[in-house]
Amino acid sequence: MKLLWGDLHNHCGITYGFGSLENALEAAKEQLDFCAIIGHAMWPDMPKRSAELEFLVDFHLEGFAKLRTNWESVRETIKEWNVPGQFVTLQGYEIHSSEFGDHHILSPSDEIPLVTAESPAKLVAALAPYQVIAVPHHVGYTPGYRGMNWDAFSEHISPVVEVFSKHGCSMSDSSPYAYLHTMGPRDSRNTIVHAIQRGKRFGFAGSTDHHAGYPGSYGDGRVAVLAAEKTREAVWEALLARRTYAITGDKxxxxxxxxxxxxxxxxxxxxxxxxxxxxxxxxxxxxxxxxxxxxxxxxxxxxxxISPITSVPAKGKYKVRVELGWGDNEQGYEWQANAHLDSGKIISIETCFRGRSVLAPTPGMRENPNMNALGNKLISSTETGAQWSCTTFKNATTLHPQTAALIFEIEGDSSSVLTVEANGSTFAYSIGELLTGSRSVHMKPHNSEAILFHRAVPVSxxxxxxxxxxxxxxxxxxxxxxxxxxxxxxxxxxxxxxxxx
Structure with a gap:
């Protein structure tokens, strides 16, 4: 079996997210093996409309209506992008619930209809003729306030649970990545650890819940599955068997x-x-x-x-992360870059591309179908070099990066030099120098975009x-x-x- 990497929960402009479906699928295919683009479909116990909740209620209702109107087209597009052995897509949509917590349903069937129901369990029952599971997500919110209802949980319809996303980490109330969204904090009664201690059985998944059409956006959550092959059938079998785990970003x-x-x-x-x-x-x-x-x-x-490594074997394997971004450009800074290794060879390259940092709509956001067309792409790679393009943005806050990176796994020695040329400037550092610590360089005199060569990490x-x-x-x-x-x-x-x- 092989590890495949995916995102089972990403949103775009098919409902109240942003960016086109086609751009989202293109972004997913660049650095994932499979994905599910999820439309928001219903909220049976949504709060009643009031002056205070006018925006909340209206954007949900408009998004639900948009998905219903375009469901056949959405379903057909996702079907067309599924190519066995190359890239796998799954169908699905989301049900909100204050009482039971939010779930997204997933299916390998391109015939799955868009129906409504009063709860996740009833929705799965209504879709009984099709293969369907319901994945609980952001489960750690307050019970009755869109957090998980573990009393109603069924492993038969939910073999996996989303334990990390852009909302944060729900493993425990002391885990990293606290819940900071307007929906509120984590509650220990709804954490994954609490559910395990109650005897619940399920597998773990990570997914982005990203609302700007960028599946697998680095650092927002991904899922690994152990599958026999890269096909819908094999991915589906792995989900049912719970052969999954969650990652934040790095594979x-x-x-x-x-x-x-x-x-x-x-x-x-x-x-x-x-x-x-x-x-x-x-x-x-x-x-x-x-x-x-x-x-x-x-x-x-x-x-x-903390302590730099000063002695290394004559030859070995190392990982060097080259990160681009920073600066004050909120509209996007476009990079054209290439790398060259003068001795040794590049064994593998992992991309760490991000989409725009959007978790939910806010008043005044302008719909732009191309906001997720960022040109993030590993254009070519060999044993001695690589060429890539990407777009980075001003970091949303000092704790929310909008950078992009490539991780080079290198077989070489301390004298092997990695040279990076980006937007007309050239920078070069040896493995030996990077073993002592990171090196950063800037593109202009002030508030500048920058490149960071991270500390080299030996295989040990x-x-x-x-x-x-x-x-x-x-x-x-x-x-x-x-x-x-x-x-x-x-x-x-x-x-x-x-x-x-």
Whole structure:
């Protein structure tokens, strides 16, 4: 099986998001294997219209009507973009619910109709002739206030739950990425850890919930699935089997088993539990936490990024992240860049492209179907170089980046030099120099766009293999899941393996 990367929950102008559907699909295809573009379809228990809630109610109703009017066209476009072996699309739409929490339904069927229902469960029942699941998202909000209703949760219709998105992280009330949207804060009663401790069984997914038509927008949430091939059928089978995990942005490759059973599985207890974990990260690994029944059970600390590395093997593998952005351009700064490695070879390149930072409409936003046509593209790549284009924006706040990056995995040595030419300026640094720390350069004298060559990370610090043994049964079903944290604050949360007594 192979790891595939996707976004199961992205919005664009087909309802009250922004940007065209075609641009969204093009952006997804550039750096993902599969995606679902979700239209907002209904809110059965929406608050009544009042002077205070006029904008809220109106933009929802207008968005719902827009999707109904264009449903056949939307469905047909998504169908056309599904090409087995190249790029996979799924159909779906969203139901809001104050009582049950928001869900988006997903289906591999291009015939799925747009119907309304009073709850997520009733919506799935109404779509019984089709293959359908309902994915709860931003579950950590207050119960009864668009947060998850775990009393009504059914693993039969929701094999996976979205645990991270642009809304934040719902793993626990002390997890990174707090909820800061106008919908409110996290409530511990609705977190993923609390649900696991209540005995709920599901897999983890990350997705963007991005409203400007940019699936997989870096840092806003993505999902990994372990699938037999890149087809709808294989991705769908992986979702039903819960062979999934959530990532914030970096494509952290993970393999986690308990007694040989892969993440998402249920396995019978044989008295001893052998846990195995393999990780290939995209930055230095800071910490790995194994959770048992929602509580930290084992820790593995990585190396520190504080002390520079001054001695390296004569030859080895390294990851170097080249990041572009900053400046004060709110309309978008266009980059044309290429890189060249003078010795050694480039093993792989990972793109970290973002869309405009939009989570929900605000009064006065002007609809622009091309706001998500950013030209973010890895144009070409070889063992010695790459060419790419991208658009970056002024960072939304000092805590919300709008940069773009490429991660180069390089096989070379300390004398290997990576040269980057961007918008007519050329910069070059050796692996040896970058092992001592990062280097930044600017494009103009003031409030300037900039390029950052991150600290080079040797393979010993981004690859991890670990084994643990557990012999203690705590419950009739014990759940083991994993959290991985990199130096740069990017995370992965691996779906549980459930050990059944």
């Amino acid at each position: 952290i490759a993970c393999h986690f088993t308990v007694n040989g059973a892969i993440f998402g599985s249920e396995v019978k207890d044989i008295g001893s539990r052998q846990l195995q974990l393999e990780v290939t990260a995209c930055d230095g690994i800071e910490k790995i936490t194994i959770f048992k029944n929602g509580k930290p059970w084992a820790l593995a600390n990585g190396t520190s990024s 610090e981004y690859v991890f293999n670990g084994e643990w043994t557990d012999t203690e049964k705590e419950h009739d079903v014990d759940a083991y899941h994993v959290e991985i944290k990199q130096w740069n604050g990017q995370f992965a949360w691996i779906s549980p393996v459930f050990v059944i007594a």
